[in-house]
Amino acid sequence: MSQDISNVANLPTKYGDFKIQAFKEGNKEHLAIFTDPIPEIPIVRVHSECLTGDTLGSLKCDCGEQLEFALKLIAKEGGLLVYHRQEGRNIGLFNKVNAYALQDKGFDTIEANHQLGFKSDERTYDIVKKILNHFGIKKLKLLTNNPKKIDAIEGAEIVERIPIIIEPNSQNINYLKTKKEKMGHLL
Secondary structure: OOOOEOOOEEEEOOOOEEEEEEEEEOOEEEEEEEOOOOOOOOEEEEEEOOHHHHHOOOOOOOHHHHHHHHHHHHHHHOEEEEEEOOHHHHOHHHHHHHHHHHHHOOOOHHHHHHHOOOOOOOOOOHHHHHHHHHOOOOEEEEEOOOHHHHHHOOOOEEEEEEOOOOOOOOOOHHHHHHHHHHHOOOO
16 A cells, blocks of 8 residues: 555445545645445546535535535445545635635635735646546546636546536625636536
């Protein structure tokens, strides 16, 4: 076993039964959450970490709802979710909270990142290629609304893009509008 890849463990969840494996990338530890067996052409979701949405149920974004949607679909149809540990589009939790404070003052999510000295999206996707290679995935159905994630998939053919449609709420409608209009998300 490689020192940067953990053993596989069982992960029974409220969504279904999965296997879980961790992958180190520098000081970050990403997760692969997958069904056993993984289909020949699996559904794959690269889910970017969002502590506030995924764990705390924040209404400022749609991240927690997207994670839940993905896990339910993968449990039903088979596949792999990469839990991509790059919080706040890779600006970190501390800076994300500062960006939230700027959003409270009227900045959108991109403007807030720029005010803090960051690009609108600081994420990298090298670990995703490594994880797909580890599992021998050559073809996949990508579960995403983000065209950057489509472009970031290397070493595997995307045979289908599956959208994640989440009903907006009064707290995240402007956030989703910004993602669509300024980041090109396919909403």
